[in-house]
Amino acid sequence: MSDPRRLHIVAAVLTRQDGRILAATRPPGRSMAGRWEFPGGKLEPGESRWAGLCRELQEELAVTVRDGRPLIRLQHDYDRGPRVDLDVWRVTAWDGTLEAREGQRFDWFQPEALTRLDFLDANTPIVAAARLPDRYLVTPNVPPGPEWTDRLLRAVGQGSTLIQLRGPVVRDPRHRSLLREMLPRLQAAGARVLVNGDADLAREIAADGVHLPWRRASGLQGRPVPRPSLFGVSCHNGEELRHAEALGADFVTLGHVRATPSHPDTAPLGQDRFLALAAATRLPVYAIGGMTIHDLPELHRHSIQGIAAIRSLWPTPD
Numbered sequence: 001m002s003d004p005r006r007l008h009i010v011a012a013v014l015t016r017q018d019g020r021i022l023a024a025t026r027p028p029g030r031s032m033a034g035r036w037e038f039p040g041g042k043l044e045p046g047e048s049r050w051a052g053l054c055r056e057l058q059e060e061l062a063v064t065v066r067d068g069r070p071l072i073r074l075q076h077d078y079d080r081g082p083r084v085d086l087d088v089w090r091v092t093a094w095d096g097t098l099e100a101r102e103g104q105r106f107d108w109f110q111p112e113a114l115t116r117l118d119f120l121d122a123n124t125p126i127v128a129a130a131r132l133p134d135r136y137l138v139t140p141n142v143p144p145g146p147e148w149t150d151r152l153l154r155a156v157g158q159g160s161t162l163i164q165l166r167g168p169v170v171r172d173p174r175h176r177s178l179l180r181e182m183l184p185r186l187q188a189a190g191a192r193v194l195v196n197g198d199a200d201l202a203r204e205i206a207a208d209g210v211h212l213p214w215r216r217a218s219g220l221q222g223r224p225v226p227r228p229s230l231f232g233v234s235c236h237n238g239e240e241l242r243h244a245e246a247l248g249a250d251f252v253t254l255g256h257v258r259a260t261p262s263h264p265d266t267a268p269l270g271q272d273r274f275l276a277l278a279a280a281t282r283l284p285v286y287a288i289g290g291m292t293i294h295d296l297p298e299l300h301r302h303s304i305q306g307i308a309a310i311r312s313l314w315p316t317p318d
């Protein structure tokens with residue numbers, strides 16, 4: 001990250017209360033003019049990342065940034081172009097009225113609509129990160145009860161707006177009616193719902209995508225579902241992360257970070273190894289394995305997307 005020949009770029013995913021996200025075109029006269037990007041630019045020598053972000057948004061859009069946090073960081077080498085270290089922040093509060101100060105065009109988009117814009121080549125994982133929340137609830141591997149819908153709706157209300165259904169609820173056809181009843185209600189509440197292990201079922205029930213365990217992803221050559229459907233992969237080491245990148249995954253879970261009752265026989269990665277692996281992939285990463293919402297501030301500090309969890313995100317019954 002500290003290679004002096006690499007341009008350090010700070011950029012912002014401005015996100016409104018209603019979930020819409022700002023994207024802008026590159027102004028005429030610049031490299032790659034007309035293509036879509038997130039507002040930002042080069043960090044100046046000696047400038048802090050936050051100060052650089054605030055300056056760029058003032059210069060380009062005439063707004064004063066009030067609140068934000070790191071979202072994703074990745075490197076990209078343009079063919080016969082710059083080598084960039086893209087340091088992208090989620091910005092959720094600002095003062096002032098937006099103005100296009102550099103001749104760019106900008107607009108607010110629903111997260112899914114971002115996938116249809118002609119973004120700069122480096123931006124595919126940034127668009128994925130922009131679309132994703134910081135809490136990813138994975139359902140327990142037990143038969144579902146009729147109370148699941150209400151519990152999951154409660155979890156959505158608490159911010160777990162990405163849900164992976166796995167185990168008997170998707171594997172056992174006897175639960176299809178529950179699944180068909182539950183899915184539109186979760187989606188109407190603002191959740192995206194992924195099916196573990198089964199892209200055909202995901203399509204059949206109009207889920208929002210698929211999440212593959214490593215053993216399923218390892219045999220694939222490409223994405224099992226096209227964008228804007230989401231595609232996540234469970235990874236445990238660097239080789240698996242590289243394969244997930246090659247498949248065009250939107251995100252990964254990486255772990256397990258801590259010892260958990262669900263993996264009594266395998267050693268946890270531990271925080272240092274986890275952070276080193278996460279820093280080396282360009283994809284958005286959810287930390288999994290003993291994670292709780294109290295881990296989020298530290299993970300965000302390292303530009304990690306968030307946590308994936310079963311126990312800590314699964315609301316207790318009333």
Ligand SMILES: Nc1nc2c([nH]c(=O)n2[C@H]2C[C@H](O)[C@@H](COP(=O)(O)OP(=O)(O)OP(=O)(O)O)O2)c(=O)[nH]1
Nearest residue numbers: 009011030031037038039040041042082084120122
């Ligand atoms: N601001 C911004 N830059 C991005 C994004 N994605 C991406 O690859 N980049 C690249 C394009 C540029 O090479 C560099 C941004 O630097 P800059 O915006 O200060 O560059 P510049 O206008 O002076 O343009 P130039 O020197 O490349 O002509 O980072 C993005 O989403 N936002």
